[in-house]
Amino acid sequence: MSGFLTLGIETSCDDTALALLEGERDVVCDVISSQIADHSKFGGVVPELASRKHQEALLPLLRSLLSQTGVKPCDIGLIAVTAGPGLMGSLLVGVMAAKALSQGWETPLIGVNHLEGHLYANVLANPGLIPPFLCLIASGGHTELVLMRGRGEYILLGSTRDDAAGEAYDKAAKLLGLGYPGGPAIESAASGGDPSAFDFPVAMRGSGAVEFSFSGIKTSLRTTVQKLNGPDGTGHVPIADICASFQRAVTESLLVKILLAVRTTGVKKVAISGGVAANAALREALTEAGHKRKFDVYLPPKKYCTDNAIMIAAAGKASFDRGIRSGLSLTPDPSWSIWRRTEFMYDTPKYQAATIRL
Ligand code: KG4
Numbered sequence: 001m002s003g004f005l006t007l008g009i010e011t012s013c014d015d016t017a018l019a020l021l022e023g024e025r026d027v028v029c030d031v032i033s034s035q036i037a038d039h040s041k042f043g044g045v046v047p048e049l050a051s052r053k054h055q056e057a058l059l060p061l062l063r064s065l066l067s068q069t070g071v072k073p074c075d076i077g078l079i080a081v082t083a084g085p086g087l088m089g090s091l092l093v094g095v096m097a098a099k100a101l102s103q104g105w106e107t108p109l110i111g112v113n114h115l116e117g118h119l120y121a122n123v124l125a126n127p128g129l130i131p132p133f134l135c136l137i138a139s140g141g142h143t144e145l146v147l148m149r150g151r152g153e154y155i156l157l158g159s160t161r162d163d164a165a166g167e168a169y170d171k172a173a174k175l176l177g178l179g180y181p182g183g184p185a186i187e188s189a190a191s192g193g194d195p196s197a198f199d200f201p202v203a204m205r206g207s208g209a210v211e212f213s214f215s216g217i218k219t220s221l222r223t224t225v226q227k228l229n230g231p232d233g234t235g236h237v238p239i240a241d242i243c244a245s246f247q248r249a250v251t252e253s254l255l256v257k258i259l260l261a262v263r264t265t266g267v268k269k270v271a272i273s274g275g276v277a278a279n280a281a282l283r284e285a286l287t288e289a290g291h292k293r294k295f296d297v298y299l300p301p302k303k304y305c306t307d308n309a310i311m312i313a314a315a316g317k318a319s320f321d322r323g324i325r326s327g328l329s330l331t332p333d334p335s336w337s338i339w340r341r342t343e344f345m346y347d348t349p350k351y352q353a354a355t356i357r358l
């Protein structure tokens with residue numbers, strides 16, 4: 001190892017993750033401690049429990065990372081830590097640890113935006129992916145379609161009006177008794193099911209703007225299940241068909257807006273990230289649409305879709321290279337946003353040309 005080493009630390013939600021990255025994209029080591037087993041009995045993430053678990057896991061993970069690699073603190077050139085958005089208590093654990101390490105090791109520190117990290121999962125995994133590109137970030141807390149114009153230049157094209165796509169999967173799985181996290185549970189229960197068996201709503205399909213909504217589909221699922229169960233609760237609920245149809249509707253809701261963004265911006269490179277990007281139905285549908293409509297599709301490996309510290313290290317290193325630094329005054333911001341917003345008038349090409357100059 002002779003290159004610049006970045007230590008990435010991610011504790012924004014329910015995964016404690018650390019990684020060592022050499023240069024811009026060579027992963028030396030990554031370790032992760034998942035809290036799924038701790039939260040699953042509650043059907044979702046319990047914030048107080050999450051921060052306690054981060055506290056327990058972080059230092060043992062760091063020791064294991066250093067002993068596995070033989071890397072010494074003095075070899076590390078940068079500490080990159082998620083500073084928001086996320087759960088305040090969880091973020092605090094990572095940021096405080098990073099500040100202490102930065103001071104003790106005399107190593108530069110940088111606070112990374114978690115969603116910028118999700119974007120960098122793609123940059124990291126695809127050396128050929130050069131901005132501008134479109135990226136859908138779909139996770140348990142976010143559904144945002146972003147145009148990455150260049151390094152550090154992000155335009156929010158649109159987001160969800162209510163629930164996030166991953167949240168819809170989690171709530172649906174809870175309702176169907178399939179456990180947490182819901183996405184992988186629904187995906188595996190959907191296998192062999194008929195995706196056209198039930199007609200769940202694709203919200204905002206014709207709205208003409210990049211915006212998502214997933215609260216209606218949740219209600220529709222509840223009503224459908226209640227009807228199938230019948231008044232005495234003994235009716236047959238065909239789980240595979242329901243899950244396949246639910247997955248199809250969520251996938252279509254995401255795809256419709258990706259296609260709209262491709263048309264309106266003229267950008268022909270599309271990436272996806274966040275936990276929902278691990279969903280095989282979405283990956284297939286997007287790949288197929290890319291072939292048909294002649295745009296390039298970039299899919300990060302599934303391991304990079306869900307929360308990890310590799311992407312945080314990569315985003316941190318990119319900011320560091322642009323001269324950005326955080327001092328010891330770094331504080332977590334649970335609702336930190338880095339997007340510039342744009343008001344699109346989708347059917348006026350002149351306006352688009354003026355707004356989105358690529
Ligand atoms: O990015 P992530 O690990 O954490 C957040 O920042 O939220 O995303 C977790 C979310 C959960 O809502 C989970 O149900 C969903 O991503 N998810 C999936 C799949 N794997 C994880 N959704 C659909 N299909 C999957 N295979």
Ligand code: ZN
Pocket residue numbers: 114118139274275306307
């Ligand atoms: Zn995430």
